[in-house]
Amino acid sequence: MLSTLIMEGYGEKEDLNCAEKILYGANQAYHLNLDQEVLKISAGFGGGMAIESICGTLTASIMVLGLLFVKKNAHESSKIKDLTQELLNTYKQEMGSLDCGPLKANYRTEELKCKNVILKAAQILDTIIKRELHS
Template structure:
């Protein structure tokens, strides 16, 4: 499961965004390289300032890598897919902001492990529903 891969990478010391993109890369076989992973580093910790959660921005990166073939403007499903992701994330965490999520889900023993595994579940569900809807059309 995606959440197990997320736990594995988080426990290796990657931040929330790095964890989600690495787990997504492995789970969805995105074929990303180390350069792509490094790009997400500054997204951790809510862009390093407690803003938008790194697990959410990492999830957006996975969706981009999975579905955008050339550029975002040529991917008509990107906006509705991201809307589903953001809404599902907001519902699960009651926020999109790292500082607010951290206040509820972070603890000293596991740090943000709970956040990345729950975010992985949210992303996996959103992608699965999207793929199912796409097949039924």
């Protein structure tokens, strides 16, 4: 799954930002079949949308949930809202924040960069996707 790719260093040699690691990695892990042009959509979400706001791992994770669990649009059901709330609430409970600034202050190291921040989002996303696809 996605968390295994992240643990193995997915996206590091390509110099992907946090949002790109989630979306590009999810494309591979969950067989989303997105082409390179579409994947570029995540570029501006790294670094908390460049202002240390909501972490790019989370915005990209929400993109993945939309791709997997929305048939036409968000208003067709409450499913995407429910899954998004679960993702964000779980992440905040486990990591203490949703925002890039505090996450970097608490978890970023010179050696690992933001790997643990990205890994936590991948683990939560894996859990939700595994449950939803097998229920």
